[in-house]
Amino acid sequence: MEIWRHRPSNLQRTAVCPSWMQIAIQLPEPGESAAASEGKLLHEAIAERSTDGLSADQIEMYEWCLTELAKAGFDAPQHEVAMALELDPPLPVITGTADVVQDTPTATKILDWKTGWVAPPSPEDNLQLGAYAAMTWQKYGKPVEATMVMPRLKRVETYTFTQLESVVSYISLLLQKTMRLRGEGVMELKPSADCRYCPVKNICPAISAGSMLQETDASVLTADNAATVYAQLNMIAKKAKDEMSKVKAFVKRNPDCEGIAIKTSPGRGTFRDSDETYSILSAYMTHKEIMEHVSFGFSSLRDAFATKYAASHSVTKKEGTRQFFEAVKTQLERKQQEKIECR
Numbered sequence: 001m002e003i004w005r006h007r008p009s010n011l012q013r014t015a016v017c018p019s020w021m022q023i024a025i026q027l028p029e030p031g032e033s034a035a036a037s038e039g040k041l042l043h044e045a046i047a048e049r050s051t052d053g054l055s056a057d058q059i060e061m062y063e064w065c066l067t068e069l070a071k072a073g074f075d076a077p078q079h080e081v082a083m084a085l086e087l088d089p090p091l092p093v094i095t096g097t098a099d100v101v102q103d104t105p106t107a108t109k110i111l112d113w114k115t116g117w118v119a120p121p122s123p124e125d126n127l128q129l130g131a132y133a134a135m136t137w138q139k140y141g142k143p144v145e146a147t148m149v150m151p152r153l154k155r156v157e158t159y160t161f162t163q164l165e166s167v168v169s170y171i172s173l174l175l176q177k178t179m180r181l182r183g184e185g186v187m188e189l190k191p192s193a194d195c196r197y198c199p200v201k202n203i204c205p206a207i208s209a210g211s212m213l214q215e216t217d218a219s220v221l222t223a224d225n226a227a228t229v230y231a232q233l234n235m236i237a238k239k240a241k242d243e244m245s246k247v248k249a250f251v252k253r254n255p256d257c258e259g260i261a262i263k264t265s266p267g268r269g270t271f272r273d274s275d276e277t278y279s280i281l282s283a284y285m286t287h288k289e290i291m292e293h294v295s296f297g298f299s300s301l302r303d304a305f306a307t308k309y310a311a312s313h314s315v316t317k318k319e320g321t322r323q324f325f326e327a328v329k330t331q332l333e334r335k336q337q338e339k340i341e342c343r
């Protein structure tokens, strides 16, 4: 029941938002997303060296992945290897499946396929990959050369983990903290860009506090709720500060502001594809639907999204439109800020 929450893929969220598991504990394990299903299909195709059931686009990725697998030196790969990270009790055992593993006399090589449109953190900063490296180290006792292959982005990154005791200690400290907070009945929720992908975002009080305050004015303040509203405002101020830091870092890295994906002006908007926006919308719409509507502009995309959302969630189209803006809000705000900074 608890184990899905302790997967390597959830550790990064635990590092940023230590109490998300306290909410997740109330929910059953979420189903597989369309993106995860496609990733799994591709992994299986590579393991079995078969393109049966793949589209032309997927076959192109499959072939590119096989080339990169060979280039990375995997001449006798084992695919889909079950792994476990043993931590000192009472911490849980973390389990996962490494995409590809190959043991060599001096090091063990692992490879992780990343089939999304958004680049994950580099291997050395990637806690999911760090956890797989730690599991591999516990099993084979050697340094771990970890490679991340991103077929959609045509990118490959490799890092050799040597200080794996430190990775195990760091993960242990993270889990100790979440258990301590839970034992004390304290919730430490920290909204971030990752909230979009969080399986508990629909019932998270940190998120609903933000939505509630957007629709609230000072006239509803009472002596009884002032403290709660103050706490919620603090949470929102912190979130805004985090977003501003990200914008500043982005602008610093992109002094000419190349790559702006969405421009807005009062009453109007234009949309151009970008990895991040594509990723947000692809959680709700197929590639074909997005591309059809992108070519007609922002309002067409918005309406298509709203109609689809309304039908699939049995809500009004107005609510679907609200959800669209919610989905792209961070992106819009960030891009608007980039425009300001770039003047």
Ligand code: SF4
Pocket (backbone or CB within 6 Å): 013, 017, 019, 020, 023, 189, 190, 191, 192, 194, 195, 198, 199, 200, 201, 204, 205, 206, 207
């Ligand atoms: S939605 Fe965000 S703030 Fe809420 S639990 Fe998930 S990661 Fe934390």
